[in-house]
Each structure stands twice: as C-alpha cells, then as structure tokens.
Amino acid sequence: MGPGVGRRAFISGGAALTAGLAAGAAGGRIVRAESAAGQPPNVPDWSRYLGAGVDAVPYGAPSAHESEVVRRTVEWLTATPESSVNFTPLQDLHGFVTPNGLCFERHHGGVAEVDPADHRLVIHGLVDKPLVFTMDDLKRFPPVSRFYFLECAANGGMEWRGAQLNSCQYTHGMVHCVQWTGVPLKTLLDEAGLKPKAKWLLAEGADAAGMTRSVPLHKALDDCLVAYSQNGERLRPEQGYPLRLLVPGWEGNMWIKWLRRIEVGDMPWHTREETSKYTDVMANGKARQFTWVMDAKSVITDPCPENPMRHKGYHPITGLAWSGRGAIKQVDVSLDGGKNWHTARLDTPVLSKCLTRFYLDWNWTGEEVLLESRAMDETGYVQPSIVELRRVRGRNSIYHNNSIQTWLVGANGEVENVQIS
Amino acid sequence: MSRSRKVAFLAVAMTLVAAASAAALGGERYGLGQQASPALIAGWDIDARPDGQGLPPGQGTAADGEAVFVERCATCHGEFGEAVGRYPVLIGGSDSLASSNPVKTVGSYWPYASTLWDYIHRAMPFGDAQSLSVDETYAVTAYVLYLNDLVAEDFVLNRESLPKVDMPNRNGFIAEDPRPDTPVGTPCMADCKGETKIMFKSKPLDVTPEGESN
Numbered sequence: 001m002g003p004g005v006g007r008r009a010f011i012s013g014g015a016a017l018t019a020g021l022a023a024g025a026a027g028g029r030i031v032r033a034e035s036a037a038g039q040p041p042n043v044p045d046w047s048r049y050l051g052a053g054v055d056a057v058p059y060g061a062p063s064a065h066e067s068e069v070v071r072r073t074v075e076w077l078t079a080t081p082e083s084s085v086n087f088t089p090l091q092d093l094h095g096f097v098t099p100n101g102l103c104f105e106r107h108h109g110g111v112a113e114v115d116p117a118d119h120r121l122v123i124h125g126l127v128d129k130p131l132v133f134t135m136d137d138l139k140r141f142p143p144v145s146r147f148y149f150l151e152c153a154a155n156g157g158m159e160w161r162g163a164q165l166n167s168c169q170y171t172h173g174m175v176h177c178v179q180w181t182g183v184p185l186k187t188l189l190d191e192a193g194l195k196p197k198a199k200w201l202l203a204e205g206a207d208a209a210g211m212t213r214s215v216p217l218h219k220a221l222d223d224c225l226v227a228y229s230q231n232g233e234r235l236r237p238e239q240g241y242p243l244r245l246l247v248p249g250w251e252g253n254m255w256i257k258w259l260r261r262i263e264v265g266d267m268p269w270h271t272r273e274e275t276s277k278y279t280d281v282m283a284n285g286k287a288r289q290f291t292w293v294m295d296a297k298s299v300i301t302d303p304c305p306e307n308p309m310r311h312k313g314y315h316p317i318t319g320l321a322w323s324g325r326g327a328i329k330q331v332d333v334s335l336d337g338g339k340n341w342h343t344a345r346l347d348t349p350v351l352s353k354c355l356t357r358f359y360l361d362w363n364w365t366g367e368e369v370l371l372e373s374r375a376m377d378e379t380g381y382v383q384p385s386i387v388e389l390r391r392v393r394g395r396n397s398i399y400h401n402n403s404i405q406t407w408l409v410g411a412n413g414e415v416e417n418v419q420i421s
Numbered sequence: 422m423s424r425s426r427k428v429a430f431l432a433v434a435m436t437l438v439a440a441a442s443a444a445a446l447g448g449e450r451y452g453l454g455q456q457a458s459p460a461l462i463a464g465w466d467i468d469a470r471p472d473g474q475g476l477p478p479g480q481g482t483a484a485d486g487e488a489v490f491v492e493r494c495a496t497c498h499g500e501f502g503e504a505v506g507r508y509p510v511l512i513g514g515s516d517s518l519a520s521s522n523p524v525k526t527v528g529s530y531w532p533y534a535s536t537l538w539d540y541i542h543r544a545m546p547f548g549d550a551q552s553l554s555v556d557e558t559y560a561v562t563a564y565v566l567y568l569n570d571l572v573a574e575d576f577v578l579n580r581e582s583l584p585k586v587d588m589p590n591r592n593g594f595i596a597e598d599p600r601p602d603t604p605v606g607t608p609c610m611a612d613c614k615g616e617t618k619i620m621f622k623s624k625p626l627d628v629t630p631e632g633e634s635n
Contacts, residue, residue, distance in 0.1 A: 074630055079497075079507035083547070109544065123454075124462045131454040132461060140453055162621035166629045191450055202468055208550045210543035212468060261465050269470050270533050272540040276525060279594065285519030287530075289594040295601065305629075332608065337617035341610045370617065376608055384603035392602045396523050400600075408619065417623040421616075 068092075071102060074170055077158075082110035083209070085152065087173030090299065090320060091306040096347070096355040097147070098176035100231050105238045106152055106174070108273075109209030112258045116242040119206070121188075121226070125264035128193030135242050138228065141183040146225065146248070147354045149322045151175040151294045153251035153278055156401035159386070163406075163419045168304035171405065171417060175322070177355035180246055182227030185220050189264070198264045202271075203245045206260035213254045214268035215247060219292075223248045226259060249324030249353040250292040251399070253278050283394030294324035296383050297402040298331055298358070298375035309364055309413035317344075317360040323377035328356040330376045335362075337370030337406060337420050338385065344373070352378075369409040370420060386419055467543050467551070471533040476580035481560025483567030483574045489557050490564045493546045502526075502568045512568050518593065528569030532594055534586040538562045559583075 038044040062069065071086040078084040088104040105111075116135045124130035155174035158164045165171050189201075194217075201220055205211035215224070225246040228235060235241040240257025247254040253273055268274070268290075280288040298321035303309050321328045327350055332341035344358040358373070375383045386403035408418045469475035491500055498504055502511030514524030523530075527537055542558045544550050553561065563578040571586060572578065578586075623629065 072630065076628070080547075109547075109550065122457050122462060122465055124457055124466065130457040130462060132457040133454040137453045141451060163623040164621075164626055164628060166623040166626075170629060187450070191454060204465075204468070208544070208548070210467070210550060212539075212543070263466065263468065265470075265474075267470065267472070269468055269539075270536055271468075272536050272544075275533065275536050275594075276527075276531050281518060281523050281525070283519065285523070285593065287518075287594050288598065289596050291598045291600065293598070293600065330608075332610065337614075339612065339614050339617065341608070341613070343610075370619075374608060380605050380607075381601050382603075382605055382608045388603045395521070408622075418619050419621040421618040421620055 066092075069102070071104060071173075072169060074158075074165070083108050085154075085174060087169045088176050089169050089306075090173055090175070090301045091168040091304050093301070094357075096177055096320065096357045097231065098178055098355075100178065100233065100236050100239075103150075103176040103178065103230075103236070103239060104152070104174050106252065107207070107209070107238070108211055109207045111238045112205070112207035113237060114206060114242060114258055119242050119258075119260070121243060121259060122261045123188060123192045123264070124261075125201070126195040126198040126266065127189070127264050128195065131188075131192045133188070135228065138183055138188075138226065138243065141187055143181050144184060144225065145179055145181040145229075146246075147177060147179045147351050148246060148248045149175055149177040149294075149353060149355045150246075150252045150255055151297075151322070151324075153253060153291075153294070153399040156403070157398045159403075159417075159419070160390075160397055160401055161395045163417045166305045166417045168299060168301055168306055172299040174252070175320075175355070177322070178230040179232070180225060180227040181229035181232075182225040182244075182246065185224040185226055185245070185262075188226060188262075189220065192264075194264060197266045199266050200264075200268050202261075202263040202265065202269050203254070203256040203259060204261040204263070205240070205256045206258040211253075211256055211273065212269065212271040213256060213273055214271065215245075215254060216268075217264075219247065219250070247292075249294060249326075251278065251294055254292065278399060280393065280397040280399050282397070291400055294322075295400065295402045296323035296325065296328070296375045296377040296381050297321070298328075298373040298383060299405045300333070300371055300373050300407060303371065303409060303415045304407055305415045305417060308415050309409055312364055312366050315362050315364050317362045317371070319344075319358055319373050321346075321356045321358055321373070321375035322354065323375065323379075323381065324353060325381055326378040327352045327354075328375055329378045329380075331356070331358040332374045332376075333358075333360045334372040334374070335369050338372055338374075338404065341374065364409075366411055368411050370418075371407040371409055371415075372404050374404050387421065467539075469535045469539040469542070471535045471584060473535070473580055473584040476535070476538065476583060477555050478580065479555035479559055480577050480579035481556050481558070481563050482577055483560070483563040483572065486557075486560030486562070486564030486567075489553070489561050493549075493553070494561065497547060502565060511565055515589070518590070526569070527565055528571060528589060530590050530593070532588055532591045534562070534566060534571075534583050534588060537565060538583060541565075 069092040073086040085106045121133045152174035200214050227244050227246050243259045245256040245259050300319035302318050321331045331344040333344050334341050344360040347357040350356050389403045406418050406420050408416045497508040504510035514526045514529030517524045559578045566572045
C-alpha cells in the first residue's frame with residue numbers, strides 16, 4: 001500500500017466524507033488520506049522528478065495504490081488451502097474482461113507445476129488411432145480465440161439458506177471472463193477419429209487430484225476448446241498451465257486444468273466430482289446429477305457492500321450479467337426489492353456465454369433502497385429470485401444458486417447483503 | 422516480397438493445402454501428434470467405471486485395509502472415517518439426505534463403489550496421490566465400505582466383486598437436468614409483487630472475512 005491508510009485505520013479514524021455517508025461501511029474499500037502537496041495549485045513530486053526507466057518491471061504489475069484489488073479466500077470454508085477456493089474482486093473491475101491475476105482459483109490438489117516440455121495430452125479409448133500430443137503439436141493446429149465466462153457451480157453456494165457473506169466478492173466472485181486461445185476439441189477428436197459407439201469422454205488433469213469429469217460427446221463436438229492461452233499470454237499456472245479444457249457455459253469444475261488425458265467411451269464414468277460433489281440435493285433427498293449449464297445470473301457490483309454510496313445525486317449503477325445458455329438479452333434493475341423494474345443499458349460487445357456489463361443511470365436522494373438486478377438471456381430464461389429457487393429446490397442444493405441478489409442500501413450509504421420475501 | 426515471388430509462394434501454399442485435404446480423406450487432417458502406444462496409455466489410464474471397466478487385477482479385504490487406512494488415511498479421516506476437523510467424513514448420514522442437514526458420505530450418498538476405488542487410486546492419500554498399490558487400493562476401498570456396513574470384514578474386493586457391491590443411494594440420483602425449473606418468458610416490469618420483507622441480513626452473522634489483502 002502506498003501513502004494511503006488501511007481500512008481499519010480509516011474506520012477508527014472516522015474521516016469525514018461528503019454528507020457523512022458510509023463512513024464505517026463494513027467491507028467498504030479504502031478511502032485514501034489526501035495530501036495537499038500533490039494537488040493543484042501545488043506541483044507534485046511526480047511532476048518534477050524522473051520516474052522509473054523502462055524495464056524497471058519487465059513484467060508489469062498494478063500500481064502500488066491498487067494493492068487491495070486481489071483475490072481473497074474465506075478460510076473457514078475448507079480444510080486446507082490446497083483444496084480450496086478464492087474469489088475474483090468483481091467489485092473492483094471494469095468492463096467484462098478479468099485480468100489474469102484476478103481470476104478466481106479453485107484447486108482440489110494445489111497448483112500443479114507442470115513443465116511444458118514434458119507435458120503430454122493423450123487421446124485414446126473409442127478412437128481409430130490413439131494419439132499423444134506435445135505442446136508444440138497442439139500449437140500447430142489452427143488456433144481460435146474466444147471470450148467465455150467461467151463460473152464455479154458453487155458460486156453463491158453459501159447463500160442457499162440465507163444471506164451470509166456481506167460482500168460482492170464472496171457472494172459472486174467465483175466467476176471470471178477472459179479471452180481464451182486454443183484448439184477446438186473437435187479438431188483433436190477428428191485427428192484421432194471417433195468410433196461409432198463414442199458417446200462420452202473423460203477429461204483428466206495432471207494435478208495431484210487427478211481431476212476427472214465426464215463430458216457428453218455432443219458438447220465436446222459443439223464448442224469445447226483445449227486452451228493454452230488466456231488474455232493473450234500463456235495460461236497462468238493456477239488456471240491449468242500449460243493446457244486446459246474449456247466447456248463454455250457449463251460449470252467450472254468440468255474445465256479440467258493441466259489437461260493430460262481424454263478417454264473416449266460409451267457411458268459416463270461417474271467420477272467423484274460428478275457423484276459425491278457437484279450434484280444438487282433437492283428437498284426430498286434426491287439429487288440432480290448432470291446439471292452442467294450455468295443458468296443466467298447477474299449482480300450489481302457498484303454499489304455493493306464493498307462499494308458503499310458516498311454521495312447523494314447521480315450514480316451509475318453497474319454490474320455484470322451472464323448466461324451459460326447464450327447471450328444476455330436484457331438486464332433489469334429494481335430499486336424497490338423487485339416490485340418495479342427498469343431496463344439497464346448493456347455495454348457492448350454482448351457475447352454469448354460471456355460476462356456482459358450493464359449500467360443504469362440513478363439519482364440517489366438518500367433514501368433506503370432494496371437494489372436488485374435480473375438477467376434474461378436469448379433463450380427467454382429469466383433469473384429467478386431466491387424464493388422461487390428454494391420453492392423448487394429446497395435449501396440443500398449447494399450448487400447452481402443463480403438467484404437475484406438483493407443489496408440493502410441504507411440511508412447512511414452502507415450496503416448490506418440481504419434476502420427478501 | 423516481390424509480387425512474382427508472392428504468387429509463387431501462394432502456389433506452393435495451395436499445393437500444401439491440397440495435400441492436407443487429400444490426407445483428410447484418410448482420416449488424418451493435420452498429421453500432428455504421435456500414435457500412443459498401449460504401454461504409454463497404460464501408465465496414465467487409471468480410471469475405473471461402474472461396470473468395472475478399468476479395474477485392474479488384484480484384491481483386498483477390509484481386514485487387510487485397516488492397517489493401511491490407519492497409517493495413510495486416519496490423520497484426516499479418523500480411524501473409523503469419522504473425519505478430523507473439516508476433512509471429509511466417510512461414514513454415517515443414513516436417512517439424512519431429506520433433512521435440513523444432509524450428511525453426504527460413501528454410505529449415505531455415493532451411488533457406485535467404483536467411484537471410491539477410482540478416487541482413492543488417483544487422488545489419495547491427499548498429498549501423496551497414486552502411491553497406493555492396486556491391492557492396497559482394493560483393501561482400503563473394502564475397509565471404507567466395511568466402515569459403512571456395506572461389506573463384511575473378510576469380503577474379497579476385486580474387479581469382479583466390486584461392481585456388484587450394493588450402494589444404498591444407487592437410485593438417489595436424477596440423471597436428466599430438469600431445468601429451467603423456474604418461470605421463463607417475458608419478465609414482469611411493474612407492480613410485480615406486494616409488500617417486501619427482509620428475511621435475512623448478513624451483517625449480524627459476522628462471518629465475512631475482513632477486507633485486508635491476503
């Protein structure tokens with residue numbers, strides 16, 4: 001952190017804000033101490049003295065003043081950090097692309113450190129010719145680049161039984177969106193030649209969890225990619241370097257990282273991650289098993305608990321919407337807990353299976369507001385309320401909570417995660 | 422590049438594309454990658470399916486598995502699968518799935534014994550994966566099944582007997598995805614609901630980590 005002050009110091013210091021709003025907002029971001037020396041009419045140091053030369057930071061990093069914009073974990077969620085999750089700071093991001101270093105992480109056996117020279121992808125099973133590829137082989141196939149969101153099926157899973165985490169990052173941060181580059185999985189399967197009985201494939205990671213998921217062949221041949229790049233550079237280690245499976249629009253657990261093997265078969269494997277985990281227990285005790293699609297969802301990222309209201313007057317409400325079924329068609333925002341809705345402006349481009357940024361102009365007069373956003377996708381699917389979801393699925397599902405988020409904006413500007421009737 | 426050289430280059434390139442297209446008729450589009458030998462595949466082909474495909478020769482009993490489990494597994498899962506701290510519990514949970522607190526264990530939830538074998542073989546012990554022998558894997562699998570009263574202590578688990586183990590929640594899963602399961606279509610825009618009450622507030626719980634950097 002630079003010359004600013006930590007949030008705790010800020011809270012105890014009780015610095016004065018416009019109209020005294022949101023001074024102690026829980027989860028609120030830093031408000032930095034200001035220094036007259038850096039402001040007009042004075043000439044700040046950075047305008048007088050030379051700055052760092054080129055190559056001072058060969059691989060660039062964010063400004064030191066942005067050190068609070070980081071992934072964060074909830075330690076009480078899991079037994080160990082190697083089989084755990086952290087969260088993308090959606091509340092600090094703009095546009096729809098997630099910077100590589102802020103893409104949330106979910107590992108089951110830690111981050112595998114794979115030497116690309118030794119990495120291999122094996123394709124075998126119900127194929128005419130089993131093949132083994134080096135990374136150089138894979139990069140010689142015709143590449144494609146696509147923007148896709150990736151969301152963990154458990155995003156929002158802590159909120160099934162009630163509002164729990166008072167944070168946009170922790171309630172919605174198991175999603176990110178980058179531009180991926182790689183090879184269509186169909187190209188690789190065609191190279192090996194599928195046998196007529198082929199219906200499923202098993203994708204397996206090279207990590208210490210040996211992560212495996214069954215993927216139906218129709219999806220594999222539709223839009224799955226085998227990616228080696230994100231946002232123009234090679235995959236980050238925590239995102240599966242050097243090779244990852246992409247299953248666009250479907251739950252993140254299927255996007256096998258450190259992809260080492262694809263076996264083609266005629267039935268699903270019923271691996272641990274598609275039986276004991278990533279299955280959705282309904283109120284009657286039965287569990288939905290193959291619920292792959294991530295349904296349409298949205299969240300307002302400003303204001304939110306981390307971004308309290310600091311000023312009355314004009315404020316552009318903004319957030320993100322996405323759907324695993326296709327492109328976002330419409331996002332509506334409510335200021336009264338879902339009674340009346342106002343259609344938001346979608347920022348372009350609006351891409352299929354991709355985060356979409358929305359805005360709504362707002363003039364806040366200091367009243368208490370129940371703020372919500374509701375996404376609809378091109379298939380006509382409408383994001384449900386948590387009440388509607390609980391009515392059909394109960395409270396034990398853990399996964400696939402795509403319900404409307406309610407933020408309570410208080411008269412003092414603080415924003416709280418609440419659930420309403 | 423001069424124009425004439427460009428033309429010549431293009432001609433060569435087109436010849437190459439034509440050759441590649443011809444090769445595609447034979448089933449190889451780009452000719453990339455090497456044929457994977459059975460020996461190469463065997464080293465990595467570690468999965469097992471419910472019908473037994475992938476289970477290797479070998480065997481073990483719960484009696485054999487107890488010592489291995491106590492040495493290799495109990496620090497996280499407890500000697501009887503009761504779990505230590507937040508590590509996964511392996512036993513109990515019968516008749517809990519429809520309750521307000523479902524306990525999803527091998528006995529109460531897992532539909533196939535093959536999944537247990539596959540997972541232990543590929544990912545356990547946590548931090549030393551793929552270190553158990555095939556016989557040890559059968560034995561530890563048998564021990565976990567035994568802790569759940571699903572096999573007898575001397576039941577010999579092998580590639581023939583494992584797929585036949587009767588798992589209590591075998592029929593507890595719905596394979597087809599019934600979604601969308603909430604109203605779709607033109608969304609209501611005005612006067613959509615009556616009075617709204619706040620049912621849950623997150624702040625009083627006070628379980629949100631403080632926002633300082635990791």
